[in-house]
Amino acid sequence: MAATFSFTLVTPTGMVAEGQAEEVSAIGPLGEFGVLPDHINFITSLVPGVLEARLPDGEAMHWVVSGGFAEVKDGVMTVLASSAESPESIDASAAAAQVRDADEKFSNLSFYDPDYAPAQEALMLARARVEAAALKPAPR
C-alpha cells in the first residue's frame, strides 16, 4: 500500500473534494507538476488545465480548474481553484466549439494586445475541457 497524503480542493463557492490521495498532478506556469507524499512546502499558481488526483484505491479523479493556487504545507495539499468542473458536467461538443472560437480569437491577436493573456487563458481552459470530456468514461 503506497503512502498517501491529505488533499483538499476548494473553490470560492465551496469545498469540492477532501480526502487522501497517493498523487496529485496539476499544471502550473512552468508546466505540469506532481505532488507525492512528503513533498516540500510549496506554493505555485495554476494555469487552466486538468487536475488529477490518484486515490489510494487506484481510482483517479479529474477536474478542470480555471486557475488559482496550489499549496503544500506540512504534507497537506490544498488546491485553491477559481473554479473546478468535473468531467461529468462537461458537454464535449460545446467544449470543442469553445476551442474553435477561442483558437480563432487567440490566433488573430498580437502579443502586445491587452486581450492576449485572457484569450490565451480562454483557449487553455477550452482545451482542458475537451481533454477532460475525453476522460468521461473514466473508471469510477
Add this chain to the structure above:
Amino acid sequence: MASLKAIRRRIASAKSTQQITRALKLVSAARLRRAQEALANSLPYSEALARVADSLLTSEGISVGPVEGAQKRSMLVVVASDRGLAGGYNSYLFRAAEAARREIRGAGFEIELFAVGKKAVDHFKRSGVPVALSRVDNLPRLATIALARDIAARMLADYSSGAIDEAGIVYTHFQSAVTQKAVYERLLPVKPPGDAGIQDGASVDGAMPKTGAPKIDYLVEPSRAELAPVVLRGYLEAAVYHALLEAEASEQGARMTAMDSATNNAIEMISSLTLEMNRARQAQITRELMDIVGGAEALR
C-alpha cells in the same frame, strides 16, 4: 364612525397587503438561508487563501504597495441592493458610506465612487455626488463570482496604473437576521498580518480571516515576485466576494425582518378594523331595531 362598507374595503386591502408581505418574507427567508450557506461555503477558500497571502504578500522585497507617484485617489465601492422594501438596510449603508467618504477626504484623498446596486446609483444621483463607475446586475443573487471578479479587476487595474493608491469597500456586515452593521473595509494597500487595522469598522470579525501563525518557508514557483500579483488578485477577488456575500445575506435578513413586522402590523390592523366593523354593524342593527320599535309604537 366610518360606514360599514368603507371599513370592509379597508379590511380587504389590509388583507391583500398582508398576503404580499408574508410572501415576500418567505421569499427572503429562503434567500437568506441560501446566502448564509454560500457565506459558510466560501470560508475554507478564504482561510486557505489568507494563509497563502500572508506568507507571500508580506515577505520582504515584494512590493505590492501603491505605484510610486500614484495620485492621492481612493476608490470606494458601495454595495447596496437593487430593490427596496428592506427596512433601513440601504439608509444605514449610505450613512456609513457618507462617514467613510468624510474620513477618506479628511485624510487628503480624492474619491472615486463605484456604486453597486440600483439603490446606490439612485442615492448618489439624488444627492448630486458624481459616481465614477456603477454596476447594476439586477439578478436574484447579488454575490456572483463574476461581479466580484469585475470589481477586483477594476481596482487592480487602477491601482497598478497609479490612478488610485487606495481602495476600500462599504458593505453591510451580517451578524444575524435582525442585526446588521454597515462597515468600511480598506482592501488596498494590503496590510501586513497581525495588524488588525484591515477593517476600520468597529467589528473585526468580518474581515478576511487572518492567521496569526508564524511564517512558513515555502518553495515558490515560478518566483515570489511573479506569484505576488497573482496572489494579490486572488486575495482581492476573495475579499470582494466575501463582502458581496455578507451584503447579500444582510439584505435578505433586513428584508425578512421588515416584511415580518409589516405582516404583523397588517394583522394588528385587520383585527382592530374587524372590531370597528363589528361595532358599526351592531350600531346599525340597533338603529334599525329602534326604527321598527318606534314605528310600531306610533301605529298603536
